[in-house]
Amino acid sequence: MLLEGCWLCGSEETETCTECTGVYCTVHRQIHKYDKKCSPIRVRVDDEKGKCLIATRDIKPLEVILKESPILVSPYTKTKPLCLGCYRKVDLSFCCQNCGFPLCNDKCGLQSYHTAECKIIANSSWRPSIKNTDSIESDYAVILLLRCLHMKEENTAFFNLFSSFYSHRELRRVENPELWKFHQENSVNVLRNLIPTSQLSLYKCSDENLHEILGLMYTNSVNLEVPPGYGEVTGFYPTYANLNHSCLANTKSVVRPDSTIEVRAQIKISAGEEILTQYVGGEKPTRIRRDILR
Ligand SMILES: [Zn+2]
Ligand SMILES: [Zn+2]
Ligand SMILES: [Zn+2]
Ligand SMILES: [Zn+2]
Incomplete structure (x- = not known):
């Protein structure tokens, strides 16, 4: 049809x-x-x-x-430290004054995807604690959800289109319970710390909805082509x-x-x-x- x-x-x-x-x-x-x-x-x-x-x-x-x-770009939920502005790998010597995430410099903090999440994190009492340049840092796991929710707010037509794809949520829950648990703890629960529950319910964001969003991105996004020295980034x-x-x-x-x-x-x-x-x-x-x- x-x-x-x-x-x-x-x-x-x-x-x-x-x-x-x-x-x-x-x-x-x-x-x-x-x-x-x-x-x-x-x-x-x-x-x-x-x-x-x-x-x-x-x-x-x-x-x-x-x-x-791409209408949405984000690091994966499981990633080694990278700059949230340009996605270059970082040495942790510079952090955003507002939200505490590592960046290359102030200029990278002004990149539009970052300014939206930066504001929400800055207004909360939660701060990332990123210590190792060479290991997966779970504090990054909330970024993908923050960016998806920002799209939901700013660009409803694109968000509705994004949501019309398969997320394979239930399959993912059964096939990879460890990743599901990681997402529950580091993406969903942290997001609940950052955004008041009243506001999340306004967005119709139950835990299940949030896992749905993660599944949509994992199932339908494509890895971006990045030069050496950059982290892995995915786009929808x-x-x-x-x-x-x-x-x-x-x-x-x-x-x-x-x-x-x-x-x-x-x-x-x-x-x-x-x-x-x-x-x-x-x-x-x-x-x-x-x-x-x-
Ligand atoms: Zn940068
Ligand atoms: Zn920031
Ligand atoms: Zn259309
Ligand atoms: Zn035409």
């Missing part, structure tokens, strides 16, 4: 593209157009397979069919998250150093055909890695 409204989210409040007759909502117009071209794809919801992307017209080999930036790409993978893929995907993801046709793809991708280099979304590890 094709989505009725917007090509990406199905919203009914749409405009029609004058160039390709594609239909989009005001939020997702931006992703439909890249380099002044129209993206020749749209979402299809399949009863069995869930969401997938299909071609809206014939696509030539080597044509770029999607280029987008709202269109790309719909792509299914296959060894017989008709496209190839690559994450650029500027963190945009680019999907390029490998062979001719006919209108109506499903877009399938293959990941190059080390770039594999965690959901793929999970399948490999299983």
